[in-house]
Amino acid sequence: MKSKIAFFDYFWNIIIGCKEHCNYCIAKKHITDNIVINKGLLNIYDDYENMNIFVNPYSEPYYWNSDQFQCVYESIKNNTKNNYWLFTKYPNIFDNIIIPKNFKITYSITCNSDIKKIYNRLNKNTWISFSPILENIDITYILNNNIEDIFLCKRDYNKYNYNEIKQSFNNVIEV
Numbered sequence: 046m047k048s049k050i051a052f053f054d055y056f057w058n059i060i061i062g063c064k065e066h067c068n069y070c071i072a073k074k075h076i077t078d079n080i081v082i083n084k085g086l087l088n089i090y091d092d093y094e095n096m097n098i099f100v101n102p103y104s105e106p107y108y109w110n111s112d113q114f115q116c117v118y119e120s121i122k123n124n125t126k127n128n129y130w131l132f133t134k135y136p137n138i139f140d141n142i143i144i145p146k147n148f149k150i151t152y153s154i155t156c157n158s159d160i161k162k163i164y165n166r167l168n169k170n171t172w173i174s175f176s177p178i179l180e181n182i183d184i185t186y187i188l189n190n191n192i193e194d195i196f197l198c199k200r201d202y203n204k205y206n207y208n209e210i211k212q213s214f215n216n217v218i219e220v
Contacts, residue, residue, distance in 0.1 A: 125145070
């Protein structure tokens, strides 16, 4: 699906469903607790090159079963011609996985307690998404780990320490 977010070329909604029920979720009216994979979409971007693809804006990968996760992971690993961004609030799901270079893990930070989840998990493939900002966020740990690439949600422009966050990083993508 063509993306409405300028940075991404496409959304890849291969899995639909989420059990998280975040009250701020932009997709909450489109999803249910039933998490299903559309295997017909596994190779949909194989003929594309140099695309930035947002994986599963309608699902939290923490709730995927092992078959669903493996299908998505293998598809990304085997298609090195594109870059894939997968957003999660639960970084521990990647602790025992070798992350391919074209797979950008994006940790969703909405409050300070989310930062504790990313301790010892930051690397060059790591991106941070501050969306939505639900409180003033202490960004010291993230800055001290040389993370430069972040997403900021434009709808949060007047909330808490949005401007401080925006000015503190080198590569800020406002979505």
